[in-house]
Amino acid sequence: xxxxxxxxLFINLGGEMLYILDQRLRAQNIPADKAKKVMNxxxxxxxxxxxxxxxxxxQELYSKKTxxxxxxxxxxASIMRLNQASMDKLxxxxxxxxxxxxxxxxxxxxxxxxxxxxxxxxxxxARESPSILAQVDETxxxxxxxxxxxxxxxxxxxxxxxxxxFQDMHIRVxxxxxxxxxxxxxxxxxxTTGPVPHGTQVPGLxxxxxxxxxxxxxxxxxxxxxxxxxxxxxxFDLCGERITKLGTNMYSVSRPVETHMSGTSKNSAQHKxxxxxxxxxxxxxxxxxxxxxGGLEVDKPGNTDSGFRVNLFATDEEEEEALxxxxxxxxxxxxxxxxxxxxxxxxxxxxxxxxxxxxEDHPSSASSKGDDLLAMMDGx
Amino acid sequence: xxRITMYHKEKSxxxxxxxxxxxxxxxxLRIAPKQLTYFTVVHANVVNMVSASWDGLNYxxxxxxxxxxxxxxxxxxxxQAAFCALPSRDxxxxxxxxxxxxxxxxxxxxxxxxxxxxxxxxxxxxVFARGISAVWENYICVGxxxxxxxxxxxxxxxxxxxxxxxxxxxNESITxxxxxxxxxxxxxxxxxxxxxGGNLCLWKSxxxxxxxxxxxxxxxxxxxxxxxxxxxxxxYGSGQIRLYEAVTGILHAxxxxxxxxxxxxxxxxxxxxxxSAAEDSLVRVWHLSMTPETNTVEVAHLHNECVTDTxxxxxxxxxxxxxxxxxxxxxxxEIIRYVQP
Numbered sequence: 001x002x003x004x005x006x007x008x009l010f011i012n013l014g015g016e017m018l019y020i021l022d023q024r025l026r027a028q029n030i031p032a033d034k035a036k037k038v039m040n041x042x043x044x045x046x047x048x049x050x051x052x053x054x055x056x057x058x059q060e061l062y063s064k065k066t067x068x069x070x071x072x073x074x075x076x077a078s079i080m081r082l083n084q085a086s087m088d089k090l091x092x093x094x095x096x097x098x099x100x101x102x103x104x105x106x107x108x109x110x111x112x113x114x115x116x117x118x119x120x121x122x123x124x125x126a127r128e129s130p131s132i133l134a135q136v137d138e139t140x141x142x143x144x145x146x147x148x149x150x151x152x153x154x155x156x157x158x159x160x161x162x163x164x165x166f167q168d169m170h171i172r173v174x175x176x177x178x179x180x181x182x183x184x185x186x187x188x189x190x191x192t193t194g195p196v197p198h199g200t201q202v203p204g205l206x207x208x209x210x211x212x213x214x215x216x217x218x219x220x221x222x223x224x225x226x227x228x229x230x231x232x233x234x235x236f237d238l239c240g241e242r243i244t245k246l247g248t249n250m251y252s253v254s255r256p257v258e259t260h261m262s263g264t265s266k267n268s269a270q271h272k273x274x275x276x277x278x279x280x281x282x283x284x285x286x287x288x289x290x291x292x293x294g295g296l297e298v299d300k301p302g303n304t305d306s307g308f309r310v311n312l313f314a315t316d317e318e319e320e321e322a323l324x325x326x327x328x329x330x331x332x333x334x335x336x337x338x339x340x341x342x343x344x345x346x347x348x349x350x351x352x353x354x355x356x357x358x359x360e361d362h363p364s365s366a367s368s369k370g371d372d373l374l375a376m377m378d379g380x
Numbered sequence: 381x382x383r384i385t386m387y388h389k390e391k392s393x394x395x396x397x398x399x400x401x402x403x404x405x406x407x408x409l410r411i412a413p414k415q416l417t418y419f420t421v422v423h424a425n426v427v428n429m430v431s432a433s434w435d436g437l438n439y440x441x442x443x444x445x446x447x448x449x450x451x452x453x454x455x456x457x458x459x460q461a462a463f464c465a466l467p468s469r470d471x472x473x474x475x476x477x478x479x480x481x482x483x484x485x486x487x488x489x490x491x492x493x494x495x496x497x498x499x500x501x502x503x504x505x506x507v508f509a510r511g512i513s514a515v516w517e518n519y520i521c522v523g524x525x526x527x528x529x530x531x532x533x534x535x536x537x538x539x540x541x542x543x544x545x546x547x548x549x550x551n552e553s554i555t556x557x558x559x560x561x562x563x564x565x566x567x568x569x570x571x572x573x574x575x576x577g578g579n580l581c582l583w584k585s586x587x588x589x590x591x592x593x594x595x596x597x598x599x600x601x602x603x604x605x606x607x608x609x610x611x612x613x614x615x616y617g618s619g620q621i622r623l624y625e626a627v628t629g630i631l632h633a634x635x636x637x638x639x640x641x642x643x644x645x646x647x648x649x650x651x652x653x654x655x656s657a658a659e660d661s662l663v664r665v666w667h668l669s670m671t672p673e674t675n676t677v678e679v680a681h682l683h684n685e686c687v688t689d690t691x692x693x694x695x696x697x698x699x700x701x702x703x704x705x706x707x708x709x710x711x712x713x714e715i716i717r718y719v720q721p
Binding site: 002059103106156168189201202207209 | 401599619633637661681
């Protein structure tokens with residue numbers, strides 16, 4: 001369907017990932033300098049110029065597996081490490097949060113405001129690093145350029161493409177359950193109250209016109225809900241009030257990250273079916289973006305002492321339980337990214353990886369990073 | 381108009397996969413001689429088909445994959461599946477990113493395949509077919525993302541289907557189209573087509589299709605459209621329903637009908653009942669009546685059904701009087717039916 005969907009999917013999922021990691025880094029009392037480094041490394045990787053160039057090219061969405069691999073690599077772009085269970089949980093939280101935002105956004109066009117909410121927060125995370133801010137601003141420009149000219153129908157096609165990507169995912173998330181925006185069966189609550197979308201009138205009026213355009217009658221009807229008029233439209237500029245709260249950070253110290261792993265037996269059956277069918281969204285499992293993300297790793301065996309683990313679970317018991325209760329079909333096998341036979345892709349990849357700057361934010365690992373890239377290129 | 385229109389919920393029909401969020405994502409075909417009704421719902425690259433006997437005792441399921449010639453497994457997403465009832469035969473049309481498939485109405489045999497011209501590498505504008513309608517005695521029209529409308533000439537039997545004409549009046553992606561459904565021979569326009577900009581075209585079918593009138597849009601997609609007794613009924617992304625006189629384009633009525641994007645409209649041609657369904661989880665039943673003497677239209681609201689927490693993507697009457705209707709929604713693996721007692 002829409003070939004303009006991937007940038008929004010990546011940026012919003014990435015934004016949710018940063019919210020969760022930020023909260024976990026605080027909760028585990030990771031020293032501020034290390035936490036800052038992790039956030040900055042991940043943001044730098046997310047908005048790398050070459051990476052974005054690839055991301056913004058018109059293309060079909062990736063398969064779920066490939067996208068998961070991209071985010072596995074992104075999460076490990078710094079000195080922080082996550083085990084399989086924590087990574088699974090992180091990914092579930094990210095995807096369910098964005099599914100909620102896609103489903104609930106009042107108009108399809110508001111997807112862009114949701115993305116700007118994520119971008120605004122990322123900008124705030126990186127506020128002390130001018131070079132990262134420049135990258136983030138560049139991304140705003142690309143988003144504005146690509147998306148603001150689109151019609152309502154174009155946005156609806158993007159939204160429908162995203163909804164197909166998230167179809168049949170019903171993982172229960174405790175923060176949503178507590179806020180009563182998700183039901184115990186994993187479905188999100190759709191309110192029939194509150195403001196209507198910008199450009200929509202509150203339902204309940206029938207107007208009849210004569211052939212000359214005069215209004216003949218006005219009839220009211222019961223709309224079955226309790227709606228109010230639209231709020232003003234959010235800003236589609238570089239900065240400004242977005243109005244919608246969708247896409248803002250819902251986690252805080254008092255509202256920690258938690259998941260209930262769920263899946264009624266019915267839902268699990270559906271998952272199995274979906275995953276065994278040929279994936280309609282995947283053109284190829286291995287692609288340039290995932291490989292690029294792999295090439296961006298900063299971690300070295302030589303500096304493991306500065307690395308640390310972050311856990312998405314409060315206790316070991318909880319973690320073990322999550323692993324055991326996780327339906328098989330929800331486990332994403334890790335895809336090993338290996339060189340393909342495609343000479344052209346390899347050449348391009350090598351070229352791009354060769355161009356990655358040794359960022360000023362991680363000088364300590366700069367030399368070993370170079371070795372790593374070299375090693376990887378030798379392996380191609 | 382003093383009809384009883386209270387509906388109650390009947391036992392749901394289970395389907396093999398959940399419905400995708402696509403416009404008009406429910407197909408219904410009554411096979412009266414066999415006392416069966418066929419239903420179709422699109423899930424990503426699969427069409428789920430259920431045949432249900434009227435006594436509620438027998439259900440059979442079938443799944444149709446989107447096909448491409450010379451490819452074992454297709455990766456292309458389906459945009460719409462719809463039944464086309466021509467006087468001589470019933471067919472099932474499935475449109476996707478790659479092309480148009482025409483099946484026998486029970487889904488057993490694919491009788492025709494039309495490939496869309498797709499670029500080798502994805503371009504900014506998506507390529508797909510969407511908007512399906514049987515027209516007059518022997519035509520099936522299908523819309524394309526470029527705005528073109530393909531007219532296929534359908535023989536009364538066999539697979540000798542030919543592309544007879546390409547209509548180029550729309551400049552934006554076709555969203556939906558519908559034939560005049562009242563069966564009246566007096567109506568000059570017998571096809572309405574709609575696009576992503578909300579523009580409508582009225583057509584007279586025949587050896588050569590003739591555009592009779594164009595009704596300009598207002599930068600809001602028209603996601604579902606119907607044509608009944610010379611009146612166009614159009615549902616929009618703004619949640620509005622508008623009624624236009626087809627040949628003149630005069631706006632007869634404007635209804636603030638839904639709080640979210642409308643996904644489906646349907647008309648029961650014998651009774652003038654109108655069904656509207658939207659992302660706001662509501663299905664509404666209306667009654668339309670025409671007064672030819674004064675050239676006016678009346679619209680009365682009759683009934684609401686809320687499918688809790690479901691963005692509705694398909695809703696259709698199951699019969700020409702509107703005694704029953706069926707509904708499905710995004711992520712839902714069932715078709716919910718409502719009947720008048």
